[in-house]
Amino acid sequence: MPEPIFAVERLSLAHSARRGVPAVPILKDVSFTVERGQALTLVGASGSGKSSLLRCLNRLVEPSAGTVRFEGRDVRSLEPRRLRRDAAMVMQSPVLFEGTVRDNLLLRPAGVGGDYSDASLARTLGEVGLDKELLERDASTLSGGEMQRVTIARALLGDPRVLLMDEPTSALDPPNAALVVDTVSRLCESRGLTIVAATHQPELVRRLGGHLMYLVKGEARAYERVDELAARAHDGLQAFLAGERGVEAAAP
Amino acid sequence: MNPGVIDLSVWQLGLALLLVAAVALVSLRQALGLERDLALGAVRTIVQLYGVGFILAAVFAAARWYWVVLILVVMTGVATHAAVSRLSKPLPRGYSIAAAALTVSTAATLAYVIFVVVQVRPWYDPQYVIPIAGMILGNSMTGAALAGERLQGELRTRAAEVEARLVLGFSGREAAQPLVRAALRAAMIPTVNGMMTVGLVQLPGMMTGQILAGSSPLVAIRYQIVVMFMLAAATAIGALIFVRLAVRSYLTPAHQLRRYLL
Numbered sequence: 474m475p476e477p478i479f480a481v482e483r484l485s486l487a488h489s490a491r492r493g494v495p496a497v498p499i500l501k502d503v504s505f506t507v508e509r510g511q512a513l514t515l516v517g518a519s520g521s522g523k524s525s526l527l528r529c530l531n532r533l534v535e536p537s538a539g540t541v542r543f544e545g546r547d548v549r550s551l552e553p554r555r556l557r558r559d560a561a562m563v564m565q566s567p568v569l570f571e572g573t574v575r576d577n578l579l580l581r582p583a584g585v586g587g588d589y590s591d592a593s594l595a596r597t598l599g600e601v602g603l604d605k606e607l608l609e610r611d612a613s614t615l616s617g618g619e620m621q622r623v624t625i626a627r628a629l630l631g632d633p634r635v636l637l638m639d640e641p642t643s644a645l646d647p648p649n650a651a652l653v654v655d656t657v658s659r660l661c662e663s664r665g666l667t668i669v670a671a672t673h674q675p676e677l678v679r680r681l682g683g684h685l686m687y688l689v690k691g692e693a694r695a696y697e698r699v700d701e702l703a704a705r706a707h708d709g710l711q712a713f714l715a716g717e718r719g720v721e722a723a724a725p
Numbered sequence: 726m727n728p729g730v731i732d733l734s735v736w737q738l739g740l741a742l743l744l745v746a747a748v749a750l751v752s753l754r755q756a757l758g759l760e761r762d763l764a765l766g767a768v769r770t771i772v773q774l775y776g777v778g779f780i781l782a783a784v785f786a787a788a789r790w791y792w793v794v795l796i797l798v799v800m801t802g803v804a805t806h807a808a809v810s811r812l813s814k815p816l817p818r819g820y821s822i823a824a825a826a827l828t829v830s831t832a833a834t835l836a837y838v839i840f841v842v843v844q845v846r847p848w849y850d851p852q853y854v855i856p857i858a859g860m861i862l863g864n865s866m867t868g869a870a871l872a873g874e875r876l877q878g879e880l881r882t883r884a885a886e887v888e889a890r891l892v893l894g895f896s897g898r899e900a901a902q903p904l905v906r907a908a909l910r911a912a913m914i915p916t917v918n919g920m921m922t923v924g925l926v927q928l929p930g931m932m933t934g935q936i937l938a939g940s941s942p943l944v945a946i947r948y949q950i951v952v953m954f955m956l957a958a959a960t961a962i963g964a965l966i967f968v969r970l971a972v973r974s975y976l977t978p979a980h981q982l983r984r985y986l987l
Contacts, residue, residue: 488985533891533981553979558894568889582895624889631894 476545477506478635478667479530484539486525486691499525500536500691505684507669509634512661512683514699515671516713518721522691523671524565527637530669531560544634558585560635561628566644567620569612574598577612578627587632597626600663601656618649622656629660636660638670642677654680675716679703685710687725695725730938742767781855790849797858801827804866808967811870814877817974817986822967823869830865830962831858838955857955860931864916864956865963872912872964873971879904880975881987888982897976905968912964916957923953 484503487496500522507513515523528534529541532548541548548556569577578594581587595605601622607615615623621641628636641657642650658680661668668681678685678699685702687695687710695710705711713723745767752759784792805823812819835858839845845853880887883904890900923929924946928936931952935945975983 531892532979533888535977535979535981549979553981554894554896557892562892564885564889564892566885568885570886570889580890581893582899585894627893 475509477542478509478544479505479507479669480542480545481505481530482540482542484526484529484541485537486522486529486534487537496537498691500529502539503688503691503693504539505686505693505696507635507667507684509667510665512668512670512681514678514681514683514685515669515688516673516678516685516710516720516723517688520690521688523688524639525691526688527562527639527669527671530635530637531557531562533557533562554582558631559633560637561631561633562637562639563621563625563628563641565640567617567624569615569620569623572612573608574610574612574615574623575608577623578608578630580627581631585631587630589630593630597629598623600629600660601626602652616649617645618652621645621649621653625653625656625660629664633666635667635669638668638672640671640673642672642674650674651676657681673720675714678714685714687723689724738771781851784855785851788849788851790847793849793851793854796851796855797831800858800862801831804862808866808870808873812873812877814987816873816877816971819971822970822974823873825970826869826963826967827862827865829966830868830959831861833962834861834865834955834959837958838951842951842955856931857952860952860956861959865959868912868916868960868964869967871915872908872968875911876904876908876968876971877987879907880982884982884984884987891980891982895980897980897982898972900980900982901972901976905972908968909961909964912968913961916960920953920957923949929953 482504484500485498486500487498503522503526505513515526517523525534529536530543530548532541532551532553543551543556543560570580575594578597579589581589591608594608598605598607603619603622603626607619607623612620612623621644625636625641636657638657642653645653654674654677657668657670657677660666661681668683670677670681672678682699685695685697685699686693697710699714702710703714708725709718709723710725712718713720745763749760749763751757752763780796784796801824804827805820808823808827809816809819816822835854838857838861839848839854843853843857848854880901887900887904891897929949929952932942932945932949935948936942975986977983
């Protein structure tokens with residue numbers, strides 16, 4: 474059996490802002506694995522811990538207990554900057570820096586490798602459904618959907634093995650969200666990327682396939698194969714997947 | 726007493742107090758509600774300055790290096806407290822950071838001015854060391870507090886930007902660098918602007934005092950030039966050390982932004 478790309482064991486997270494203030498639990502005893510080339514979508518109401526869970530995977534946040542293994546190695550034994558390039562993250566609201574789209578795509582720490590040639594930039598823009606003419610555009614003039622796809626392209630240029638996505642469509646209007654869903658699900662197939670995405674969008678869950686995890690107040694309430702779920706008798710999660718019910722009402 | 730100065734009697738101080746009484750009257754008439762604070766402020770002004778006056782008179786008379794150093798330590802302590810309490814959100818390890826920033830910036834600037842520029846002999850002559858240290862500390866404190874306050878604001882509004890750099894594989898320090906730069910600029914701008922307009926809008930306090938005390942304006946301006954440059958250095962060093970250390974409180978060795986502190 475091949476080694477999972479992520480193996481998360483009994484992960485808990487709690488933070489107290491100040492000494493003396495009791496810590497608020499954010500994640501409680503969450504365990505799961507993600508197989509290479511597969512997708513996992515994290516579903517749950519706002520504040521259920523989806524984003525925090527994603528941020529533990531690339532060690533943007535330090536768990537209070539439990540372990541995260543990336544390709545068999547505890548993330549605490551890995552160089553965080555390397556880990557974050559191997560497991561690239563796309564944030565909820567796209568952050569583009571001053572300058573052109575090209576400047577944004579070229580943004581990387583000194584000394585990291587990879588193909589940042591013009592041909593590669595144009596090809597990667599194509600992968601996210603954007604035209605290479607966009608390279609010279611001022612990044613601040615893009616639409617929200619274009620911005621989000623540029624941040625995906627920027628993540629892809631580091632040649633990651635995993636794409637972590639924190640509600641990549643929630644800051645976008647429906648047509649732009651649909652374009653991003655389309656872009657992401659095609660990437661999963663074309664690049665063989667492993668995708669872990671927090672989302673409210675049933676469309677994205679269906680298109681990515683793989684597994685779905687439903688979180689309630691930091692606890693994993695359900696962990697199911699998306700294809701089995703779709704075929705199953707009517708319940709909350711199935712209704713969510715079919716787009717008939719909002720995420721809050723889908724609790725299993 | 727310096728022959729060039731008119732000594733002030735207690736009665737004359739009383740006459741000056743009438744000015745505050747006039748302000749209190751305005752406050753009453755206009756329902757500003759400032760009378761209590763005004764009265765407290767006036768009392769504190771009198772008590773604090775008399776207290777300082779007696780202490781300084783004693784230190785001047787004793788002229789011992791250890792008394793001067795003790796005064797400097799107390800001044801640094803007060804300035805540290807003032808700098809930290811001006812931050813709108815508590816800063817982890819704030820006191821140690823402010824104390825380090827103010828001690829280093831004051832020691833470095835003061836040593837340079839006392840030993841190299843003015844060449845005071847003996848070096849601990851309180852007539853020079855205490856007022857110069859006071860000006861340096863005051864500006865270092867303002868610089869550190871301005872820079873710290875701005876850094877906290879930048880971190881709150883630009884956390885997503887910092888994390889966007891972190892997820893691209895930048896180090897914590899690299900990711901926060903633009904915010905550190907903005908904080909340092911904010912701290913330096915008042916000093917730089919002050920250098921642009923000095924003497925045009927109003928005469929600086931120290932120069933005014935020196936002229937009142939009978940110095941020639943040409944001597945006073947030379948001191949003021951030294952003071953302007955010295956304060957620029959003190960502000961920059963204080964702000965730089967403070968922000969460099971403060972930003973580390975918000976980052977971890979694993980290049981994480983401690984968002985829950987913002």
